[in-house]
Amino acid sequence: MSAPVIVTGAAGFIGMHLAQALLGRGEQVVGLDNLNDYYDPALKQARLAQLQGHPGFAFERVDITDREAFPALLARLRPARIVHLAAQVGVRCSMTHPHAYIDANLSGFLNVLEGARYLQREGAFTHLVYASSSSVYGANSKTPFSVEDRVDAPVSLYAASKRANELMALVYARQFGVAATGLRFFTVYGPWGRPDMAAFKLTRAILAGEPIDVYNHGQLQRDFTYIDDAVAGMLAVLDRPAAAVEGVPHALYNIGNHQPEPLLRFIEVLAQTLGRAPRMNLLPMQPGDVLTTYVDTTPLQRDFGWRATTTIDQGLPRFVAWYRRHYGI
Structure with a gap:
């Protein structure tokens, strides 16, 4: 049996879709998740049900912050590749629950890096792909956002934790030769999406006849990325470990649609699809938000097509x- 691919956060939105794609091409996949209650665990269980029963899939309920259970699991499974998607997510929540972000996104990621270092020393490891975020661009006013831009002005603790992940991975690549690629995702949406993301929140409210909160009076733009596109990019990157540049095997790429959409148009398309007219509660800009996300994906096109x-x-x-099918609407 070939070495499995570890997918942390496998019960999450992106993790489930990635695991499905890996299984579809014949990979052995071990999904890890702690199934926390940041949002409805029933949705996470329903995602897992899409994977369980496949002969190439196994699930382990484990927390990446567990400094005993997580390393022991990696030592037993001896994966050649890890896709690290588990994290405490959400910009606004990081303002009210900061310790959760330090625990999961910093301490947890350190455990992942240490696990990769151990596996490489044992000759069993080739590549770590980890999720960063478009939020690292923070207050950057230059568009489109390029991986060459400075990212030293985060506007949330979540963004700061994701930038810290990139620097931590760079250190492990430089000091220990751990090949790692970070992916800065731009507003991924699609079936099985997260309840705290725009598509899900707006759909639920519009169908319920509830007013929707529209921040900065709708004057926002987002680079919305469909889940199938995001997964295709992840698979392409996973198959080719980061090439060493000046001896350091670490790379960063943006994954996005390269097409910023006005939030009001996003709402319009969604409302037309639902066949309902939305009631909008226009609100001022929220702390931690940015006006526009607009991604330059040229490096990913150049290196991976x-x-x-x-x-x-x-x-x-x-x-x-x-959404209608899953919730019987």
Whole structure:
């Protein structure tokens, strides 16, 4: 049996879709998750149900912050590759629950890096792919956002924790030769998405006839990325460990649609798909938010031939169809 691919956060939105894609091409996958209650654990269990029963999939309930159980699991499984997606997510929540972000995103990521270092020393490891975030660009006013831009002005603790992950991975690549690639995701959406993300929150509220909160009076733009496009990019990167540049095997890439959409147009397309007129509660800008996210994906296109192909006019109806089916609406 070939060495498995470890996917942390496998019960999460992106993790489930990635695990499905890996299984679809014949990989052995071990999914890890602690199934916490940041949002409804029933949704996480339902995602897992999409994976369980596949002969190539195994699930381990473990917390990456557990300094005994997590390293022991890695030593037993001896994966050749790890895709690290487990994290405490959410910009606004990081303002009220900061310790959760330090525990999961810093201490937990350190355990992942130490595990990769151990596996490499044992000759069993080739590549760590980890999730960063578009939030690292913070107050950057230059668009489109490029991986060459300075990212030293975060506007939330969540963003700071993700930038710290990039620096931690760089250190492990430089000092220990751990090949690692970080992916800065831009507002990923689609079927099985997170309840705290825009597509899910807006759909639930519009169908319930509730007013929707629209921040900065709708004057926001986001680079919405459909889940299938994001997964295709992740697979391409996973298959090619970061090449050593000046002896350091670490790389960063943006994954996004390269097409910033006005929030009001996103709401319009969603409302048309739902066949409902939304009631909007126009609010001021929220702390930790940014006006625009707009991604430069040229390096990913150049190195892997990848580019996003799904527009919101295509992706949002697919999300709505899943939502109606899943919740029986």
